[in-house]
Amino acid sequence: MRIGIAGIAGRMGRLLAEEVQAAGAILSGGTLRPGSRAEPPAGLPIQPDAAALFAASDIVIDFTHAEEAVPHAELAARSATPLVLGSSGLSAAQERAVAEAAQLVPVVHAANFAPGVNLVLALAEKLAAALPAEAYDAEIVEMHHRQKVDAPSGTALAMGRAVAAGRGTTLEAAGMESGRDGHTGARRTGSIGFAALRGGQVVGEHTLLFAAATEHIAITHRSFDRRSYAVGAVRAAQWIIGRRPGLYSMMDVLGMR
Incomplete structure (x- = not known):
């Protein structure tokens, strides 16, 4: 399984990269947020943009920012690449756009992945x-x-x-x-x-x-540690492969509904 990470140089991005590798999956690369001064983890592949990341991945995990949720969901739908979305603070319009994309590709969106x-x-x-x-x-x-x-x-x-x-x-x-x-x-x-x-x-x-x-x-x-979110997100990424298009939550991943 090739997993890509949006915003790989951020605090969550680094933890996600570690957990993807710990789970035995292939880290297909990551993107850097525009204007970010953070240095990406050494030795990890950096994709030039989100489109390239989706093209290189079987699934993408995005914990970047609410403003990126809709464009990333639309990219997921166009490329038929499942998406694990952990960005919070989405507006009602952004949530509707993500739900529309999920009609074409499976998306796990949760306010918290712990x-x-x-x-x-x-x-x-x-x-x-x-x-x-x-x-x-x-x-x-x-x-x-x-x-x-x-x-x-x-x-x-x-x-x-x-x-x-x-x-x-x-x-x-x-x-x-x-x-x-x-x-x-x-x-x-x-x-x-x-x-x-x-x-x-x-x-x-x-x-x-x-x-x-x-x-x-x-x-x-x-x-006490953001790693619990990363562990849950990677678990969701492993779960979503092969699922039908739809908007799922961490409740679905945990088998609670």
Whole structure:
């Protein structure tokens, strides 16, 4: 299996390169982000552009940036090369474009590729189904390193969507309460709250809290090493080969649905 990595000189790109080789796959090469000053890992093949990377690969892993998600998904569709997409912060329009490309080629897109996070998402949906929104307010608190540019994080939003799904609705319909400041009025029943913290070099911390008048239930996941994301992404790359076109998630990769 020839696996290509978009943005191979970045922090995630380097980890992905290590995990691809550890899995016994062939590293077909990588691309560098335009304007990046990062040096690629020594001895690894660098492709001149994304089109060349897709042409040289059986599958491509992309953890670069939301702005690259759509062009890479379109390249995947045109070249019939499966894509593992880990970029977060996609807009609704970008998500629709990725879904359209997935009609022609298999795509695994996940907000977080760590197996533990996906187990928490599954548990969040089950808890939300059992704890009525009228009695249990759902709040999500996340913290990341100071360089992260999107908030709430993709994983936090995935938690919110899991809660909404458990309650038989969508995050948009339930309503998001984020960035509260000043006299905001009372909390809306059934809405899902978000708080984003940024500082230092925290890899990722997410807490889902169900708060009722008589009890609180909290589930926390902490990532201490980005390697867990790389391990999960390579696992997804091995899983997706031979699949039919479609938009898959890490839940599918883990056999949880």
